[in-house]
Amino acid sequence: MPTAEIQPTRSELLDVKRKIVLTINGHKILKLKRDGLILEFFKILEEAKDIRGEIAKRYSEAMTKIAIADAVDGVLAVRSAALAISVEPRIELFTRNLMGVVVPEIESTTIRTRPEDRGYGILGTSPHIDLATGAFQKLVESIVQAAELETTMRRLLDEIERTKRRVNALEFKVLPDLEDAKRFIQMRLEEMERDNIFRLKRIKGKAK
Numbered sequence: 001m002p003t004a005e006i007q008p009t010r011s012e013l014l015d016v017k018r019k020i021v022l023t024i025n026g027h028k029i030l031k032l033k034r035d036g037l038i039l040e041f042f043k044i045l046e047e048a049k050d051i052r053g054e055i056a057k058r059y060s061e062a063m064t065k066i067a068i069a070d071a072v073d074g075v076l077a078v079r080s081a082a083l084a085i086s087v088e089p090r091i092e093l094f095t096r097n098l099m100g101v102v103v104p105e106i107e108s109t110t111i112r113t114r115p116e117d118r119g120y121g122i123l124g125t126s127p128h129i130d131l132a133t134g135a136f137q138k139l140v141e142s143i144v145q146a147a148e149l150e151t152t153m154r155r156l157l158d159e160i161e162r163t164k165r166r167v168n169a170l171e172f173k174v175l176p177d178l179e180d181a182k183r184f185i186q187m188r189l190e191e192m193e194r195d196n197i198f199r200l201k202r203i204k205g206k207a208k
Contacts, residue, residue, distance in 0.1 A: 006184055006185060008185045008189055008192070009185075009189075012185055013185045016181050016182045017182060019178055020175065020178045020182065023178060027167060027170040027171060030163055030167045031167055033099065033163055034160060034163040037099055037156055037159055037160045040098065040156060041153060041157065041160065044149055044152055044153055044156070045153060047149055048146065048149045051145050051146045051149060055142045058138050058139040061135050061138075062135035062136045062139045065128065065132040065135045066078065066135075066136070068131075068132070069126070069128040069129045069132040073126050073129055077125065078129060078132070081133070085133075089140060090108070091107070091108045092107045092108075093107075094107060098156070100159070101155055101159045102155070103151070103155050103156070104148055104152065105148065106145075106147065106148040108144045111137055111144070112137040112138065112141060
């Protein structure tokens with residue numbers, strides 16, 4: 001804060017001191033928020049790692065089962081069964097508040113269905129097609145869950161960065177400027193007080 005803009009008055013000093021207290025309190029709150037967001041981020045990161053491992057595992061299982069179904073029933077039969085599926089997955093997107101950050105909450109329905117509800121004739125297909133279908137449905141469930149977690153992580157990261165910038169601005173810019181302003185006002189008030197005392201002494205001396 002340029003000293004030319006500072007009014008060296010007692011009311012200004014009180015105002016600066018009030019701003020310092022507010023800045024210190026705001027800095028503490030933002031640091032707590034930043035630390036909380038970081039903890040939440042790492043918690044979700046562990047879940048995301050687990051779900052990624054699950055996706056890799058389920059993808060491998062699904063590809064193995066579809067290969068078996070192709071070999072046993074034939075590619076045409078597998079494709080016919082896939083085209084006959086009438087129930088489409090339905091995904092609904094909601095939001096929730098996580099420490100002040102709006103994050104997605106995905107609710108999926110009709111992804112995993114019973115064999116008799118899939119639309120193709122159970123009697124006309126082998127169990128291998130059912131197994132492959134079930135494996136891919138599980139894979140899709142994991143992908144949806146991963147999408148929710150990774151979007152949440154990105155939003156948390158953005159908020160962590162914003163909060164860190166605000167914490168640093170308060171700590172390294174706003175607070176030092178206010179402290180400098182306080183010292184300047186105090187110094188000027190002390191100088192003015194000394195000048196007044198000196199002036200009073202001169203007036204008393206002349207009066208005598």
